[in-house]
Amino acid sequence: METEAKGGMDPALYKAATQGCVGILRKLVVNDVKILNSKTPQDNTALHLAALHGHPKFAQQLLAVSEELMVAKNADGDTALHLAAKTGRLKVLDLLVGLARAWPEEPNPEDTLLKSPLMMTNNEGNNPLHEAVRHRKTAVALALLDADHSRAHDLNEKMESPLHMAAREGLVHVVRKVFDFAWVEPAEYVPSAAVSGTALHQAVLGGHTKVVEIMLERQHAALLDMTDPNGNNALHYAAQKNNSHVVELLLGKKTQLAYSRNKDQQSPLHVAAQYGSTAVIKALLQHCSDVSEMEDGNGRNAFHASVISGKANALRCLLRRVRPAELLNRADKNGDTPLHLAAKMSHVHSALMLLRDRRVDPCIRDHDGETARSLVEKKLHTGVTDAHEMYLWKQLKRQESARCRKQQLPPVTFSGDSRTSSHKYFERSVETYILVATLIATVTFAATFTMPGGYNQETGIAIHGHDTAFKIFVISNTVAMCSAIVVVYCFIWAWKDPLKFKIDQLVWGHRLTMIAGLGMLVSLMASVYITVPHKSRWPAYVVIAIGMSTPAVVVLMLGRDVIFVPL
Template sequence: MHGSGAVQGGDAGEVASLRKLVDPEDPSALSSTTPQLNTALHLAALHGHAAFAGEVLVRNEELLVARNDDGDTPLHLAAKAGKLEAAELLVGRALAWPQDRKSPLIMTNKAGNTALHEAVRNRRGAVAEALLDADPSRAYDLNEQMESPLHMAAREGLVHVVRKIFDFTWVEAEYVPSVAVSGTALHQAVLGGHTKIVEIMLEKHVWLLHLTDSDGNNALHYAAQKNKSQLVELLLNKQAQLAYKPNGERQSPLHVAAHYGSTAAIKALLRCCPDVAEMVDSCGRDAFHISVASGKTNALRCLLRHVRPAELLNRVDNDGNTPLHLAAKMSRVQSALLLLNDRRVDPCARDHDDHTARSLVEVKLHAGEMDAYEMYLWKQLKQQELKRCGKQQLPPLAPYPSRRASNDKYFECIVETYILVATLIATVTFAATFSVPGGYGDDGTAVHCDKIAFNIFIISNTVAMCSSIVVVFCFIWAWQDPVRFKVDQLLCGHRLTVIACLAMLVSLTTAVYITVDPESRWPAYVVIVIGMSTPAVVFLMLGKEVIFVPM
């Protein structure tokens, strides 16, 4: 575009150049555009050259409502870029715009955003306040996503903008549900975790607490979802009844917190309203059921610590499932084990089909679909039934399936791998016994036998060797009865292998420590640090999985 280079400077010299280049009698040169359809006024607004923009408007005021390829007016671009001086100039001209023509303050771009939308969306607080001073009612305009500048400001945490909006007359309009917007402006503030904005809103209009989104969720549902305990407490202090308000699926805020694993929110809700744990959703499920179904073991652990009545832990849903039944059906092994460890949970309870949790797991056993974790769970459920359900009639205990029912190639690979690893450990540790650090003296005894480090080496080396020998023999006999082996011995064999590996690490570090020159111990210390960090690294990578069989 001709003359666009002059816009980049924006000082008095360029204004003077503009006056020379553009004939006052024929300002048509100012109507030329860039390939993006930006006029000289668009560029001046974008770069914040207010004096230049003012000179352009003197010559062609129609450029105030010109649109570029995105539908943006110069005021949109000034708002996006946060150019306050240019924005104030354009706002002043917009206020003087003829009333029978559409004002730049209400013009929208292709996204349906006004200049105020763009200022707030781009976190240009000063420009947004200037626009609000000019026309406060624009704070409630909805774009194509049914989102107002107030929604955006609440979500973005623009405290001063929200305060200014609430200082003006409040527009008490019904909330327009939309899939693109999560609830009201209060919901947006909660989603963003902006406590100060929530306080401002509720100080002015506490009735906002009663508004819900299109799914019936109130602001407390949102705070529970995002695990914002401070906001949960703030909302409950304003109105404790919010904790008992269900959404469209009859879920309380505690249900939502359990579903998302929001432990801080769970604690805050139960501290203020302990009886909210009694609420059930449309499927008859309480928070325990929800935490199991969603696989949130941290939420389940928190509920077990803070909910006391035993009947809530054994309540059945509409299908007759207790939380333990649900964990068994959905293969939530960790959740089931947590429940089993709580003496209040009844492993003898039956569902509508007369199944206990143990008999539900057995269904997978006979279908050949049970993995090592579920087999471990089955074993624990059987033990609990034997201990606690002796006086009750229970489904018959299923026998182990025949050997032919367990034709698992992956199981074969697992067994072969363990045998190979254990054999290697046994071989290495056996060899280390006859080549001890420092060697032997003339009398046939080890040179360093009087040192504590040497005794640690001998003990750890023996532990590694003996553990690996036990693993080898156990896994050789695995083919006698593969299913029974998976349930009863596989986990023990795995853990013995882990012990053997750890003992071998100890053996390595002590051997290095013994053989290094006492005057220069630093290499030994480095080796010890590396050896000690190895189990930590493995645990960080695998977590608790490291103590279970990878099946």
Template sequence: MGKLKVLELLVGLAQAWPDEYPDGSEDTLLSPLTMRNCAGNTPLHEAVGNRRSAVALALIDADLYMIHDVNGRHESPLEIASREGLVDVVRKIVDIPWVDAEFVEWNPSAARLFTKSCWVVTPIKHEAAAIFVKFMVGKIGISLHPWRGRQQCTDELTMATREGTGLLENRPDLISLTDSSGNNAVHYAVQKNDARAVDMIHKMQVSLAYERNQVQQTPLHAAARYGSPEAIKALLRRCPDVAEMVDGNGCNVFHAAVVSGKIDALRCLLSRVRAAELLNQVDGEGNTPLYLSASMLHIPCALMLLEDRRVAPCILNGDGQTARSLVQANAAGGENAMDAYEMYLWKQLKREESKRCRKHQLPPVTLPRHKGSGKEAIKQSVGIHLVIATLVATITMPGGYSQVQ
């Protein structure tokens, strides 16, 4: 419950805890400060996980070595504290020296080497990017509950951002660290759709926007995959050429958006990325974004792509199929007959092919089977019109449009 008086009593008892069993056993007797529960959490893990800053600070003062322990999920107290927004706990852990002052005075060069090695091998290294971007994003320590006033939240937001900036100014080396999957601070910022954090990191180290994780995805890929339009805008504002980068599968950011079905991310990319070749670029398997959206039946994404005149519906994939012929082939069997949504997508693809692909040799058109009748067909038809109305109301034309013609 975070009762400090009780904690002080328990810490005093724990510090008086013997190191060995009274019966003379050779086994080491664990201190209550370092004992773990079934989840592998020490008392410090539990304190920061329950947002008890005062308790966590007291535990750190009682035993500094607890800050290096990881729980059953390989989380350090530093990671949990930053995720929960405990600014004072994060600052205290980061400010704790890795080596004693006496050792630094005795051998400064060895101390620097030891400190650097600790940052590399400690589990904290694998969580550093997540920790410090979550500290920076300006949402730390802020829960926008309905009973809290707007001004109070704004004040806390300003304070948290100032604290995060100050920490990074004091420890700029932390900004370039990555987690165990190769994700850097920008990868984590875009997951939260936080343009403020992206801008802050860019001002300190813009090259992070171009760095890839272990699956060769840039932060812009992550923003598209998580559906983070504000983060996409912030990335493209400072680094527009990052949209040209592909991941380990040859997928660009348009592929990433349609695979995840993130319509908001796709809309944002269509309005801000001008190069038509990126919209029609094939991945490692020869698939364009339109083909992928059709094959995965992400119908809103496919329809939005068709609304953009830069998207070419005539491109054949590695199997010699267009997006239309793929939808058609999947519905060739009786059990796979099209529902109303698929039928509408097929008709739109067929219409665009007839208008824009007259000089191309395309797979033959056959009338697919349509499943559903009566009330179900009417219900699906209504749903289709709602999807279309939404797309029409929200689509942004890259080059603008004439209101006269």
């Protein structure tokens, strides 16, 4: 028998199992019943193959001869029931489940032959219900739950239960079925370091609001207070995913969740600020406005968290909704305010946003006696001068001189020249933009006096003036020309203050250049459409197709870089 297993399955049996030929099976068994012990190189028995290919009658005939095939495992540790669950073979599964229900009790857990197939696990520690849920076979999972609902809480090698998986995958019917059964002790939900929290955490991570609603309706008291190994509750997870609807559900059940802390002493608002979850920030502050006062283990509030993570959108949201000036100027354990951190970490956008808020005090000194201005100044002394940081330094210096006259401040030890500290490619970029914009303005201006289709010699009016395509040409040509003219004039004044220009106007110049180019493209398509004969339009359609695909090709080649200034 062992030799047969190593040599592979009998070809006739293999063919019969994959095709479900019961007649051939009977003939083979009559000749030699031991043929059922033969296996494929992956240790699949004939029952495995029948389950895999969905042949219930063939499987029934096999089990009538050898019921021990029910607990036979292949190289992956899968039984036939595992394979039926993976592939969603419901008829085969119903047959196997019916036999598994009548399986004898398990007096010895080590005795595989006496262990119920519903409980048996594969090499990953998954029981059949794990596999059904993992492969999103809802009907199969429901059938397995009807057979033995307690299997929904078995843990695999990754310490995940089928309930964890169903919650993460958003299998609403499976989760509802699990919670329809008797109460499960909270100990069943205790997470491990290998899984991201409880089943509720998984549902929140997956963004499955309906699953969350079911859990909160049935067993919210036990689940709400449970945390993952890092001390995060479900509200911390909702803050990560910017799911304000789930936040509303959770706070509706227990408002105190907003004040809970993880192992880093972070509140859900800290997490929302760290991940840039603006919708959650709004919801948390609407329900619990004083949560903004909470500090983490380093003495940092949500403003600090948003600055450290570089989430300018979260910082903007906090500035609009948190009123006390004290919180904006709060120093952490190192003496750093949010403005200090923004200066230290070169988060120029965040620093400028803070400076624009009159509540932010630029005069505060850290434990080393440094202001935000002097911190930036130290970086500029290193010689690696960035235009954005130079601009920030100028703004900080101006704010200090205007607002900190009566206070003792670190001396100004740097005098930067905006012209020498400009980006080395700035001059080339300005010249390129001016050249491109000038060409576009010239071409579009010329097109104005060479209208497609020509003029009426008597009236001087364009021949196709009443056509929709002609009107599109006129508008797009005008947009292209005017955009190009604005770019030319803006870039002429760029030399006056390059740093200010790079921060404030360069992006707009880039965008207007792109708009001008798109306008030229539209005017090209419209003019070709006008001038091509009506009886033979196909060249015009080809030109339109090429023109419309041109922006797509540029985006495909450059990706998101197309919206940024190439400096």
